[in-house]
Amino acid sequence: MKLQETRGHKLLLLFIAFIFALALHSEKAQAQIIGTLQADVPFQFHVGSTELPAGQYSIQVLDDSDLTMMKISSADGSKSALFNVMAAQANSEPDKTELTFNKYGDQYFLATLFEEGNPDGSQVVESRDEKNVAKNASETQEHVAANRQGQPGN
Numbered sequence: 001m002k003l004q005e006t007r008g009h010k011l012l013l014l015f016i017a018f019i020f021a022l023a024l025h026s027e028k029a030q031a032q033i034i035g036t037l038q039a040d041v042p043f044q045f046h047v048g049s050t051e052l053p054a055g056q057y058s059i060q061v062l063d064d065s066d067l068t069m070m071k072i073s074s075a076d077g078s079k080s081a082l083f084n085v086m087a088a089q090a091n092s093e094p095d096k097t098e099l100t101f102n103k104y105g106d107q108y109f110l111a112t113l114f115e116e117g118n119p120d121g122s123q124v125v126e127s128r129d130e131k132n133v134a135k136n137a138s139e140t141q142e143h144v145a146a147n148r149q150g151q152p153g154n
Helices: 002-029 128-135
Strands: 036-041 045-047 050-052 055-061 069-074 080-089 098-104 107-114 120-124 139-148
Touching: 036 098, 050 080, 080 107, 098 128, 107 128, 107 139
Parallel strands: 045 107
Antiparallel strands: 036 055, 036 139, 045 050, 055 069, 069 080, 080 120, 098 107, 098 139, 107 120
């Protein structure tokens, strides 16, 4: 009888640990951009160490990247870049889906991505290029409206 009670307690503890692990994993999943975002960026910009021309872009989290890697691609597929992201938290629920760019002089660097109504978004990991430019210039921000693929613009 004692052996069955001990085994039962171990199974109960294992089950509780499993539920706890699932709860932690679900929080992490909320920090991602779901699906594909589309944006018309009206200026040349940098993502990581890649410089991209103005134009229409789609952005998505890479599968199996543990929510830390995203891909941006031009609408015609001729330009693309991979970049690292980490979870970001907005001060309040964004009222529109948008990309935020850090602007140093005449150079723009993709900084954050947020979806309408979701304070959990993605922050682009600052590249070495951006750190170097930031040392010598003051920063402002530029916001560009985006939308989920298949939805009309905001």
